[in-house]
Amino acid sequence: MDNRLRDLSEQLAAGLIARREFLRKAAVVTGGTAAGLGVLRTMAGAQAKPKLRVWLFKSFVTAGNDVLAKHIETWGQERKVDVELDWATFGDREQKFVAAIEAGNPPDVAEMNLYGPMRYKPALRDVSKVATEIAKAKGGLLPFAEKATKVDGKFLGVPRYAMITVFYIRKDIMEAKGLKPPKLYDPDVVEFAKKTQDAAKDLWGFGQTLNRSDDGDGFMQNILWSYGGGPWDKDGKPALATSNREANLKALQFAVDTIKKHKIQPPGVMGWTDVSNNEAYMAGKLVTTNNGASLYYAMVAKKHELAAKTLLTLTPGGPAGSLVGGSCYNWGIFSKSKHAELGEDLIRWLEDETRFTEYMNASVGQAGPVYKGRADHPYWKSDPNFEAILQNILRSVMPGHPGPMTPAAVEVQAQKTLTDMAGRVVTAGLSPEAALKEAHGRVEEIYKIRRG
Amino acid sequence: MSIQAAQLPAKAALDGRGRAVAVGLRRVLGPDYRMGMLFVAPILLLVLALVAYPFGYAVYLSMTRKYVGLPPVWVGFDNYVKLTWDGFFQRAVVNSFIFTFGSVGVKLVLGMAMALVLTSQIRWRGFWTGVLLIPWVAPTVVSALNFLWIFDYSLGVLNYLLVRVFRLLPQGIGWLSEPGTAMASVIGVNIWRGFPFFGISFLAGMKAIPGELYEAAAVDGATALQRFRHVTVPGIKNILIIVVLLSTIWTFNDFQIVYILTKGGPGGATQVLPVFTYEIAFGAQRLGEAIAVALYMLPALAAVIIVLARYMRRGRRS
Numbered sequence: 018m019d020n021r022l023r024d025l026s027e028q029l030a031a032g033l034i035a036r037r038e039f040l041r042k043a044a045v046v047t048g049g050t051a052a053g054l055g056v057l058r059t060m061a062g063a064q065a066k067p068k069l070r071v072w073l074f075k076s077f078v079t080a081g082n083d084v085l086a087k088h089i090e091t092w093g094q095e096r097k098v099d100v101e102l103d104w105a106t107f108g109d110r111e112q113k114f115v116a117a118i119e120a121g122n123p124p125d126v127a128e129m130n131l132y133g134p135m136r137y138k139p140a141l142r143d144v145s146k147v148a149t150e151i152a153k154a155k156g157g158l159l160p161f162a163e164k165a166t167k168v169d170g171k172f173l174g175v176p177r178y179a180m181i182t183v184f185y186i187r188k189d190i191m192e193a194k195g196l197k198p199p200k201l202y203d204p205d206v207v208e209f210a211k212k213t214q215d216a217a218k219d220l221w222g223f224g225q226t227l228n229r230s231d232d233g234d235g236f237m238q239n240i241l242w243s244y245g246g247g248p249w250d251k252d253g254k255p256a257l258a259t260s261n262r263e264a265n266l267k268a269l270q271f272a273v274d275t276i277k278k279h280k281i282q283p284p285g286v287m288g289w290t291d292v293s294n295n296e297a298y299m300a301g302k303l304v305t306t307n308n309g310a311s312l313y314y315a316m317v318a319k320k321h322e323l324a325a326k327t328l329l330t331l332t333p334g335g336p337a338g339s340l341v342g343g344s345c346y347n348w349g350i351f352s353k354s355k356h357a358e359l360g361e362d363l364i365r366w367l368e369d370e371t372r373f374t375e376y377m378n379a380s381v382g383q384a385g386p387v388y389k390g391r392a393d394h395p396y397w398k399s400d401p402n403f404e405a406i407l408q409n410i411l412r413s414v415m416p417g418h419p420g421p422m423t424p425a426a427v428e429v430q431a432q433k434t435l436t437d438m439a440g441r442v443v444t445a446g447l448s449p450e451a452a453l454k455e456a457h458g459r460v461e462e463i464y465k466i467r468r469g
Numbered sequence: 470m471s472i473q474a475a476q477l478p479a480k481a482a483l484d485g486r487g488r489a490v491a492v493g494l495r496r497v498l499g500p501d502y503r504m505g506m507l508f509v510a511p512i513l514l515l516v517l518a519l520v521a522y523p524f525g526y527a528v529y530l531s532m533t534r535k536y537v538g539l540p541p542v543w544v545g546f547d548n549y550v551k552l553t554w555d556g557f558f559q560r561a562v563v564n565s566f567i568f569t570f571g572s573v574g575v576k577l578v579l580g581m582a583m584a585l586v587l588t589s590q591i592r593w594r595g596f597w598t599g600v601l602l603i604p605w606v607a608p609t610v611v612s613a614l615n616f617l618w619i620f621d622y623s624l625g626v627l628n629y630l631l632v633r634v635f636r637l638l639p640q641g642i643g644w645l646s647e648p649g650t651a652m653a654s655v656i657g658v659n660i661w662r663g664f665p666f667f668g669i670s671f672l673a674g675m676k677a678i679p680g681e682l683y684e685a686a687a688v689d690g691a692t693a694l695q696r697f698r699h700v701t702v703p704g705i706k707n708i709l710i711i712v713v714l715l716s717t718i719w720t721f722n723d724f725q726i727v728y729i730l731t732k733g734g735p736g737g738a739t740q741v742l743p744v745f746t747y748e749i750a751f752g753a754q755r756l757g758e759a760i761a762v763a764l765y766m767l768p769a770l771a772a773v774i775i776v777l778a779r780y781m782r783r784g785r786r787s
Binding site: 111112114115118119136137138139140219228229230283284285286287288289290293296297300302428431432433436437439440441442443444445455459463466 | 556617641644647648750752
């Protein structure tokens, strides 16, 4: 009991004060104490650190992940902010985002892939101010990055870096056979593969799955574009089996032929996942493959003997040129966040050139430029293999090409519609025409649903 | 007559009706039904909150167009109608039945064999029982990832054994790259994982069969096969039905094995309903349709559950 209350009760018991006076004084003491506690609580609250929930993408480039986490922790200490870090991988990020948004409990800040701004638009905050400010300081955004992060005229993501696919070649085998890097898929890659492979030794000229995977879908997308086709026309309408039919048929036929006719791919390639070609390449079973920089990082980081024997080149093309699907990792702030300003401050901190350079150096070519200023960084001249990464990034196009990047284009890619199409020809015996028609039906349906 | 006096007969009538209801309830629910309701209320609330509400909400969502982050829009039975004519959904239904019945059938045979072997007089029976339970105990994700490596064409141990060690095949098989072998592979992994449950359940049932029955059958000249057919099978009939029904439900809803091994590929050859649901929910992010996919087969599964519940109740009574 409060000493003052005890004194009062003793005075009352001794008859020194009247009951009414006791009640009045007790009320003052109790009220004063309560008010004092309230003030103390407010003061304590004012001194408590704010908490920021940050979700990061856990890439295969673990050194880059470590640098990023370290930067965020340093920011938290400097700004006196409690940072709760969580990671999402290639395999679980969509589930995490969907669950958090639907539960009304998204993080404050998240590192998203190129689909993020379009897919999570209803839950994201307009970050145009900070995105424009950062872009201006770095010489402006590269066009593909703006396309990926600007939705309906507003930036819903602040671009960070681009991750791109390049063509991996076993330089030692190529040189031993006196060959040059192929420029076109047909006939260059086919001939190159036939000349370099040795099926008896389980060494295959080309390793590119057409199974449901990001790698497979990316390849199918690129090959359709490179033959002058693609799922969409320039107005963003479905064109798989209509205006782009002829080009798409040729591209699909070529993709299937690499397995069925030319036999330049390992027999189990249709069962591959995203990591299978990495494993097969590092096991010395492939002469060429398409992959992101993570494979090069893995070889360099592990001091793998094939790191020095690997040449990275531009993705081979088709009759209409060489088109490569781009990416743009970016920072989003969710509209439910009560600490949007802190989130913006964190993004500015992380995109500071010194810090980003440290991250880029650790990422061995995976953190490609999204700002014009970063494309000129000397880092990209530090390894001859980085030139292909840089050039592929600079010419990359987004889902929906040659039309706009739409929710339907994003969903067609996310649903692996194009690999399913190829898979139906390779494994189910459908004719390319029938598979194209079937896939077109799916694209049309997605277009109708997403437009509605 | 005052107003109060006029209200008396009405009040009396109400009291009488209330008493009649109370008597009726007591007759139907028992004399201490109020106390019973008090005891039942917490579990009833829990069931409503944790089962009925989520289920009801799922049914409601399946009748909406629901995209991530946006409010649902009522579309009635549109999602179900659309699914009925969707070729990819139809293929997923067919694949689900092939996967389920292929797996359950073989698990039944292997489980029975396991139980029979473990009831016979073999050495180290406890050890073998433990070994055979490993697939059931191991986490599915770990098992499936191991099989992903085992089935790999170039780097997998299965082709290595078949081609290089035992020289049974001139070249390896693309276990996960051809529709037939891919389906067989996912079924195989499901069987590997699930048959110990059959075996251990049957084993428990067989141990409960009195030995005198076998002795009497032997005295009557019954062969081993006849003893199995006329003593063992009737003795474990209820367990057998329960295990088959439970496994049917679990296998039908199995997601992890197929998703990790093939993601429904190649070309949709192993696309089963749980993976299809997942693709629509997280790939397409059309939550209403995804729930409709999940609920579409509910009547069929409900029939299985009703049969199962009936057998379980019968088992408890006997």
